Amino acid sequence: MADPALTDAEAFARIRLCRTRSIGPVTYRQLLARFGTAEAALRAIPDLARRGGGAPPPLAPVADIECEQAWISRIGARYLHLGAADYPPLLAELENAPPVLTAMGDSALTEGRPVAIVGARNASAAAIRFARQLAHELGEAGIAVASGLARGIDTAAHHGALATGTIGVIAGGIDIVYPPENDALQRAIAEKGLLLAEQPPGTEPRARHFPYRNRIIAGCTAGTVVIEAAPKSGSLITARLAAESGREVMAVPGSPLDPRAQGCNKLIRDGATLIQSASDVIDSLRPFGADRLAAPRAPYQAELADQTAAGENERRALVALLGPSPVPIDEMVRLSGLPASAVQLVLLELELAGRLERHAGGRVALA
Known part of the structure; x- marks a missing residue:
């Protein structure tokens, strides 16, 4: 469902603004705060760049956005704009929240207290079994489970929560399957759960895309559970982003002799909550934003900034x-x-x- 206040022209302008190469999420918010609409911001960009002493950045071509919109419609996806009623509410709290997401499936899964489950791609059989069981039990308790559709722990978590509601966050475009063996799983999540992607359709995932995906996983959930993670792994990046966003960080302990457990054991040593069951996760989330989640949700609106300028x-x-x-x-x-x-x-x-x-x-x- 789109924000009723968002006209087709403004929705098009917002997509074009965020697809312009030099416009990141923080800059996007600042432009909307200063000019009120994406249409006005697009008109103002050339003059702003000249005042900054450089050439105006090339705006995303109109034809490219028209083709993207047509493709999104053809594959049965839709846009979630920051400020729309169906945009993930916890994610909208982040300063660098994606201005536009593409989605397939049930956006209601992002309501309440979703939980992220992430971990090693080369996880042990015991860790994979535990991830699947934990996700299943959380789903039975009415908690949606989010992950990144990677091999190992991510795949196990999605399978465990598929019947009750799982959120898959894609590193590339929403129409790109990665890894290839998760093709059936990704299609099942689109039908029974929710798929989210920040990158334009057709974008093949690159190494630089995964940290952006990780911030969405951490940002749209109330807490992150890490099950097996080597030091400096992507799962630990997700845990760090969760902590920076004021979300709960939880970890499953492992043998100190297993390198795959070093990341989780370090998280626990540094203050993460030790998790051994779904009830541990539920208990950890009880204090999280109870007053905030109970309050009626107001869509994000760009508050017009003070127009003071420097000489x-x-x-x-x-x-x-x-x-x-x-x-x-x-x-x-x-x-x-x-x-x-x-x-x-x-x-x-x-x-x-x-x-x-x-x-x-x-x-x-x-x-």
Whole structure:
């Protein structure tokens, strides 16, 4: 179901805005906050980039978006716009939430307290059996299970919760199956559960796409359970993103002699909740946002930002504060003495001009 306030023209403009190469989720939000609509933001981008001292970025071609929309309709998928009633509510809380998702299946599965189950691709037989059983028992308790459709633990979790409701988050386009052996599973999730993808249809998954997928898994769920994970694995990235988003991090302990258990054991040592059963997961989630989840949901709306702008001298002073090392935006506001809205506008201009890079933790640096 689309946001009734979103016209076809505005929906098209939002897709075009987020498909423009230089526009990330944070920049997308800032543009909507400053200009109110994606249509107005698209018109303003060339002037913003020129003020930032660079050439305007090439906007996503209209013909490409028309072809994408036609293909999405043909394969039976749909768009979920940030701000729409069917957009995952917990994911919408993230500052870098995807502006647009493509989906197939039941969006209601993202309501309440979904749980992510992730882990090793080369998982042991015991871990795979436990993941399937845990997902099944959580599903029987009315909790949807999300994962990333990878081999091993992800696949086991999806199979365990397939009958009760599972959310599969795809690293590539929603019409791309990866790994190939999960073709039947992916089609079953589209029919019985929910498939989500951030990348445009037809996008083959690349290594750089998986961290983006992991943030969606962590962001659309109330907590993440890790079952077997080597140090520096993608599962630990998902756990870290969950913790940074204020979500519960849980881990299943394993033998210290098994390298696949090192990541989970380290998570527990660092404060993650030790999990041995579905009841442990349910108990861990009881305190999570009870008041927030009980409150009526209000769709995200871009609140118009203060239109304070910086003068040329102030713009030069802000650029002088930047360098190749990332610096917090709050620090730039403090050092410049300018209103936060003026600082944000200059940074937006520099980014659209290709002169600024955004980093984690609200930090920026010269490109």
